[in-house]
Every structure is written in C-alpha cells, then in structure tokens.
C-alpha cells in the first residue's frame with residue numbers, strides 16, 4: 001500500500017492523478033481540495049473507498065496544518081482497517097468455521113500470508129513500504145500459530161502460505177493459476193505430524209519468498 005497526497009485534485013491534471021492512482025485499490029489517495037463537497041459528489045459514482053478528501057487552501061497556511069492532521073487520521077485509520085480485515089476478520093473466520101473443519105477428513109486451514117510480514121527480510125533489506133499491510137499480516141501469522149497451538153491436538157493444521165508475487169496487482173508477474181498450484185502443493189505436503197502446524201512459509205514451502 002502507498003499513500004498519495006494530490007493537490008489541485010478537484011479538476012484538471014490533479015483530478016486525473018486522483019483517478020489514475022485510486023484505480024489501484026492498494027493505494028490510499030488523499031485529495032487536497034478547497035471544496036470537499038463539490039469534488040465528493042463529482043466522484044460518487046466511482047465507488048472508490050480508497051479516496052479521501054481533506055480541506056486545504058494553498059493560500060491559507062493554517063488550513064494546510066489542519067490538512068496534515070486530517071491526513072494523519074486517515075492513514076492511521078488505514079492501519080486499523082487492515083487489522084480489522086486481516087486479523088480480527090480472520091480470527092472470526094477461524095472460530096466460526098472450526099466446527100465444520102473438525103468434522104472434515106483433511107482438517108487443514110490455509111491462510112494466505114505474505115513475505116512482506118517476514119521481520120528478518122524487513123530488517124535485512126530495510127523494507128519500509130506497505131507498513132499497515134505487513135504489520136497486520138505479521139499479526140495474522142501469530143493468530144495462525146496460536147490456533148495451531150490450540151487445535152493441533154485435534155489434528156487441525158493451521159498454516160500461513162505466501163502465494164508469491166501474483167499478478168492481481170500491477171507489479172507482479174506470477175499468474176494466479178500457477179500461484180494456486182504452488183500453494184496447494186505446499187498445503188498438501190504440510191501436516192501436523194510433520195511439525196508444520198502454525199508455520200509461515202512461501203509458495204516453495206520454505207522462507208524463500210520470491
């Protein structure tokens with residue numbers, strides 16, 4: 001995820017930047033405008049939840065200071081939102097579906113994680129991008145470990161698997177079909193008996209992410 005601030009976002013080239021950058025749902029795009037209501041109604045039909053407007057007039061210094069505060073609230077909100085979906089949402093999902101999983105023969109819960117959540121990789125390469133996403137996925141990895149700790153005695157495998165850099169976004173080249181084959185292959189080989197419960201691995205089944 002990247003956050004962009006676009007000034008002059010109400011029309012012209014700024015408006016085109018707003019449209020272009022927000023077409024990638026992984027971006028947060030903040031438009032700095034003088035008239036929020038006007039531009040909000042102009043883009044209402046786009047239905048893009050990743051666009052936010054803050055009031056700011058380049059000829060009014062105080063309004064720019066207020067815009068910084070409003071922007072900090074919006075980007076902080078992004079972290080909360082990521083946590084709600086990736087951590088709280090998945091924990092609810094695990095809990096609610098567990099009775100069905102326990103009745104099944106295979107008993108495997110596969111969570112799509114990401115190499116971005118690997119603390120050692122972030123440290124080694126100073127990867128500062130995608131903070132809220134990476135932080136929420138790292139927390140999700142811990143949720144997977146905790147559920148595994150509790151349910152491995154019942155034969156349930158919980159595992160987090162990174163699918164690779166898959167072409168559902170703009171900067172990836174692995175086809176979704178291939179990623180699915182890789183993830184399923186790792187999932188099939190993994191088992192509680194082999195000690196895979198609660199682990200977090202790549203589509204190669206190890207810590208090689210790309």
Ligand SMILES: NC(=O)c1ccc[n+]([C@@H]2O[C@H](COP(=O)([O-])OP(=O)(O)OC[C@H]3O[C@@H](n4cnc5c(N)ncnc54)[C@H](OP(=O)(O)O)[C@@H]3O)[C@@H](O)[C@H]2O)c1
Pocket residue numbers: 085089112113114115162163164165166167168169172
């Ligand atoms: N693509 C990659 O390179 C890559 C790399 C590492 C990990 N991953 C992980 O793989 C998973 C899928 O990624 P993707 O690239 O396929 O993402 P995507 O193209 O953005 O698709 C996300 C899917 O999740 C659904 N979704 C989002 N928020 C939801 C919510 N609150 N409740 C229910 N469904 C929701 C979306 O449904 P709507 O259409 O309704 O929004 C959509 O079907 C993610 O967990 C991602 O972190 C992807």
